[in-house]
Amino acid sequence: MFTKILIANRGEIACRVAATARRLGIKTVAVYSEADAGAKHVAVCDEAILLGPAAAKDSYLRGDKIIAAALATGAQAIHPGYGFLSENAEFAEACAAAGLVFIGPPGSSMRAMGSKSAAKQLMEGAGVPLVPGYHGDAQDPELLQSEANRIGYPVLLKASAGGGGKGMRVVERSEDFQAALASCKREAISSFGDDKVLVEKYLTRPRHIEIQVFADTHGNCVYLHERDCSVQRRHQKVLEEAPAPGMPPERRAAMGEAAVAAARAVGYVGAGTVEFIANQDGSFYFMEMNTRLQVEHPVTEMITGTDLVEWQLRVAAGQPLPKQQQELAIHGHAIEARVYAENPEKGFLPSIGTLLCMDTPSHVAFELGDVRIDSGVRAGDAISPFYDPMIAKLIVWGADRAQALARMAQALSEFHIVGLATNIAFLKRLVEGDAFAHADLDTGLIERNTATLFPPAGPAPLSALALAAVALVAAETPASSNPADPWTSTHGWRMNGTYRRRLAFGDEYAVTTQAKVYAIDMAYHAHGWTLEADGKAHPLALVSQHDSRYAIRLDGQAIQGTVRRDGETLHVFTGGLHHVLDWHDPLAHAGEHETADGRLTAPMPGKVVAVIASSGQLVKKGEPLVIMEAMKMEHTIAAPSDGLVEEVLYQVGDQVADGAPLLAFKTAA
Structure with a gap:
């Protein structure tokens, strides 16, 4: 068995391999990009080597640097994980040439199965049943469309060197074939460096x-x-x-x-x-x-x-x-x-940001x-x-x-x-x-x-509003406060009357209704509150609190939940559901307003791969205007309504930031 291996990957698979290796008494070497300097997989390995900048082509896809790192640290073998170089025959053979064991199949097996079209020809010879389709090397667009017409629609276009769902398009009609083929080839060349595709019959309900x-x-x-x-x-x-x-x-x-x-x-x-x-x-x-x-x-x-x-x-x-x-x-x-x-x-668009909380x-x-x-x-x-x-x-x-x-x-x-x-x-x-x-x-x-699976947003339940209100009030009590000191007390005691305060929360549902917010009143009592909403009073009490987990009693019923706060947004987890509530504090935002500038913006960071619209062009609602690529997937920016493209602000190949205006658009009168 090996005494030390290098893990040529990142993320959960690198952590997974490191855990098994540790159990077997094998030391591990991590490799990482500049973006992953503080990543979990770096922390769980015995050693770590910097490969280069964040882009995979400059780090995790640099086989020469990975092999050099393995040799420098005394590793005997390289585990490629999945993705990156895990199915790269040249890398596997380079490992062997350097005297390192590639923990995977030989390069010949990868080559045989690496091309979908070649693999299907091989499987046909072995008697394995194949879906009707075209798996040849000729890639003339007219030939491919002719083959699709012969097979019968719907057909599936697939990148020959692909995987992970990238470089795939379902084509329902012959007239849509060429546009789908062009998109498929763009994604294939970006993801795999090879735009060859194959055409197969698309099975219904497979x-x-x-x-x-x-x-x-x-x-x-x-x-x-x-x-x-x-x-x-x-x-x-x-x-x-x-x-x-x-x-x-x-x-x-x-x-x-x-x-x-x-x-x-x-x-x-x-x-x-x-x-x-x-x-x-x-x-x-x-x-x-x-x-x-x-x-x-x-x-x-x-x-x-x-x-x-x-x-x-x-x-x-x-x-x-x-x-x-x-x-x-x-x-x-x-x-x-x-x-x-x-x-x-x-549309399952990737989300970029920081994991402020991850409760498992x-x-x-x-x-x-x-x-x-x-x-x-x-x-x-x-x-x-x-x-x-x-x-x-x-x-x-x-x-x-x-x-x-x-x-x-x-x-x-x-x-x-x-x-x-x-x-x-x-x-x-x-x-x-x-x-x-x-x-x-x-x-x-x-x-x-x-x-x-995609139900319309509904109103936040009273239980979620009550948990959010209790969390806000509980957070107002200083941890070091003296219960006997009336000047630091936040219990709302009054000599001649009841202290009331109004709390307003908003969510996706509330802002689309005339109410705009959920308005609730909290009446303070010696041993709890009365929550008033929609003209009804509900007795409310905090039973226990442990960090962000709360147990409350509302209308005599026990309710448990977790409330995590991110600025003025409260994430309430209760009853197996996640409610996102924005706390509206009018004093904190007096005078603020929003303006719309008529510019369609990027839904996420990425690269412009196609500009379909041109300045001065009249377009119909739903017409594609710009195509972006992010995380090796294409995303089409379409016209939100009939209107005029006043100005295109980016060209093919430009990198754009999340929220960047892509073009100036004027809605038709």
Whole structure:
């Protein structure tokens, strides 16, 4: 076994590898960019080496610097994690040339599976079923459209060298093909340096099922059963579970054996994932093979009682697989939710900012517990525009799927993040929704259930307003105050009457109604308050307080919740929901006002990749004006109404900041 390894990655996977290595007595070396100098993965490793500036091309993608760091620190092997150089054949071969072990498959296997089109030709020869499509090298746009017309719409355009949902477009009609192809190629060249695409028939209501395979250098190859990854947004996974609901043993064996055959066909070694697309009738087709560990590997670990990172280290050290196929039984059910810094209500746009607070669920265990969290960030860390916006992976295990679902819903209700937008509330609605709960799964589940997954904002409940009011009042009491000193008391005592004060809160719902705010009156009493709202009086008392957690009694009923304050914004977590309330203090903002300048602004930091509109152009509502790229995904800025583009302020290639005006726009009269 190795004595020291270098982890050529960042975030949660780097922390995950470091934890397993530590348990095995292996020292670890972290690499980091200037943006990650204070990152968690740097802190948990034994040594750390600076690679370069924040941009991945200047740091995490610099294979030469990574190899030099490994040699300088005496590391014997390099673990690539996933992403960055994990599927780079040249890097794997460069490691070997430098006398270092690459903890992954040989470069030949990566090359065989790295091109989606070449891999499908190889799988066709091995007898693995394929989706009808065009996987050739010729890339003339007219030829590609001709092939799409032959296959029949809808079709799916996919970057041949792609992964992670990037460089993919669904085309419903022939007349939309060329625009989609151009966008797909732009994203592919930006993400992978290769704009080659393939065209496939787009199956309606398909399931995305993948098989975890593992091979060693002794000729052994096994499959560790399947994961269902059907719940996706933008072709990127949101929820994963193992085993796949409704999977008959015969089909599981057939898919597992096909996956092993695919791995053997390319002389595979190490951890890999063979991905299939499956029809509702049970038929399945090969999509691609990811020649690395997958983000969702923890659900496989939880149902098989294995540590796949440990398996990677042992296989890379020349040891045989720890288990044979007959020893890999399924125990219980596991579900993983990806917690992202993003705003689901705004098209899942990534959110940039600082994690002011990150309260995680109780009963968390890293090693095969009922609730597990894999994360590469801590409270106080920043989510930057340079890397993937994933905050954490929340994984739960249950004796069956029903118990796993209940544990996931409970864990999500206890996962509190303040400082930026997240998808936690969306994930909870998804897990508790009828479609996922009843395993009515396909890759269009989110789109099919938009009404329930994106409900209109409703009024804040009285319980949330009461918790916010109590938190504000409690914060007014100095920690060092003397209870016997009437001059420092904030209890509101009056000799001849009752002290009343008005508190006003706003949220998304309130500002869209005539009321604008929730106005409540607090009447102070000797042992509590009376909260008055909408003409009704409600007895209110603080039962206990521990840090930001409050227990109150409202109308005789016990209510518990957490209130986190960020300036004048209060984040109230109660009843499994997150309410964001803005405290309106009229004295603090007297004279302030907002103005609108008629300029469409960037929704996030990024680069302009296409300018469609021109100065002086009349446009219709919804017409695309500018296309930005951020975090390797394209975002189209469209006209908010009919109007005139007065001035375009940026050109293709320009970097723009969050909120920067992109063009001057005048709405039609």
